Amino acid sequence: MASPLKKVICYKLWVISLIIFLFLTHNSALITQYYSFAQSSRYVRVAIFQDVSSLRLKIKGSYEIIDSVSNKVLNRGKNLNTTVTVYTDGILLGNTRAKTNKLFIKPYYPESVIINGRIFRGDIQLIKNNMKLSVVNHIDLEDYVKGISVRETSHYWPIDSLEAEVIVFRTFALYKMQENSKKDFDLTSDVYSQVYSGRAAERYRINKAVDETKDLVLTYQGKIFPAFYHATCAGYTEDAALLWNIDIPPLKGVSCNFCQDSPHFKWHNVLSQEEVKDALVKGGLRIENIKDILIIGRDKSDRITDLKIVNDKKDMKISAKDFRNILGPNIIKSTNFQVRVIDHDIVFEGFGWGHGVGLCQWGAYFMAKQGYTYKQILEYYYPGAQVSLITNR
Ligand SMILES: [Zn+2]
Known part of the structure; x- marks a missing residue:
């Protein structure tokens, strides 16, 4: 017969196992759809500076510099603080010449790179083109979503509206990663893609919304689609087919009675x-x-x-x-x-404010205030779309 102490231990173990199981299956219990992501890397490539003559580059801690054309490690060091410019045959780091048009700067985790006073997670690629420099931040998809969100939403909004939004931002980024896989970068960091400002833009509540919806994206018939969004639709969201060459049910437009009190109505x-x-x-x-x-x-x-x-x-x-x-x-x-x-x-x-296609952000805010979940918000604004969990095959 088991002693009372053993019984208590067994019970405690059972409760702990249940909690771990519920935690691990949190997303998959809600999500039955899976999206198989074929690309090997989940790193987004964001152009953070384009066609500049010089840059200030700083790393506190250890780093590696790699020629991304030959893949050779050119230098390993600690504490970098230098100006980056170009010369006829390549890129200049201070007075050090690197005879290549593409360089990778890899800080050792968890160090970050500071460029012109702005701090970025992930790796940095310097690209020389027509005697000008472009800088592309290679960053994990989840970190990228954290770095864009405060510029595209407000971190004090209800958590379900933030969760709906970050799923939309993640989906949009993934769509661009597929669309631009042959180019030097997937997205720009301005209003023409999604405004991204790196680590300084991160906020606790948005990071929480990103973590709680990790790897969740929107799909239609098993495919990622451009999950557009805008500030306020003012009554009816727009049919994407009327603006661009995109004609799918989730982007056909819906009536919206939720954003009447938006400041942009x-x-x-x-x-x-x-x-x-x-x-x-x-x-x-x-x-x-x-x-x-x-x-x-x-x-x-x-x-x-x-x-x-x-x-x-x-x-x-x-x-x-x-x-x-x-x-x-x-x-x-x-x-x-x-x-x-x-x-x-x-x-x-x-x-209203914006092109009107997809998620009405102020509509999502008022829906969440009324108790709608992120899933209900997304299903409302993108009819026929499903929330799916990214899997790598
Ligand atoms: Zn609306």
């Missing part, structure tokens, strides 16, 4: 006729003295498809998407607007 901007004309001329339109701007059509989400610029020359037609890009996406915050020409001014009054 309504916007208003006044520009002078001269400012609008100058921007459009710079953007390639042959116009002079704008008399009126007419809305030619709207799509089912109420966003404008095309505009007509009535001016002293021939009337010009322009897509609302191009019009917004030319004037600036933070000036014309969405393509859902009214426009009036009043004397010398052009008044824009609109709804």
Whole structure:
């Protein structure tokens, strides 16, 4: 017969085993879909500086410098603090010449590299092109998501909205890794990809959301898709097929009654006729003295498809998407607007912020406040998509 002490120990072991089992199966218990990632590396390649003449490079601790063309280790050292420039045959680290167009700087874990005062996890690749330098940060996918998120969301938001968002950021990055695998980098670090600022951008609650959704991505019919997102849709998310050559059910658009209290629900901007004309001329339109701007059509989400610029020359037609890009996406915050020409001014009054495709971030914020889970939020904004766990085969 087992003694009472043995019984207590057995019971404790059983409880500990159960806790470990539940912890290990936390994601897979919820997630039944798997996404097999064929690429050997889970490292994202982010261009953090492009076409610069010189850089300040600092590493506190041990590091290795490798010629990434020949794969030869050129130098091993400790505590680097130098200027990086280029010369005809290669890259200059201070006065040391490296006869190659591509160098890898690998700090020994857990050291980080500081470039022009900004701190980055992972490895750094220096690329010389036309006597200019570009810097590509090779970083683990999970660390990358931590380094972008504070620039793309707010770390004090409800945890389920943060979890939904980081799954979207991770999916978008993975899509770009597949799309650009033959190029020198997968993403840039600016608004044209996802704003990434390295270690300084990390915040406790976002890191927690990343850790708790580790390796979770969105798939449609077993494939990664470009999980677009935007700040506020103001009523209806946009059909990606109307903007780009992407026509899949998760990106067809849904109605959204969640973002009405977003600070970006309504916007208003006044520009002078001269400012609008100058921007459009710079953007390639042959116009002079704008008399009126007419809305030619709207799509089912109420966003404008095309505009007509009535001016002293021939009337010009322009897509609302191009019009917004030319004037600036933070000036014309969405393509859902009214426009009036009043004397010398052009008044824009609109709804929402962003292209409107995919996740409405402020909608996700209010959904999470109402108790929706990250999975429900994602299923709502990307109908037909599934949350899948990345596996390496
Ligand atoms: Zn919305």
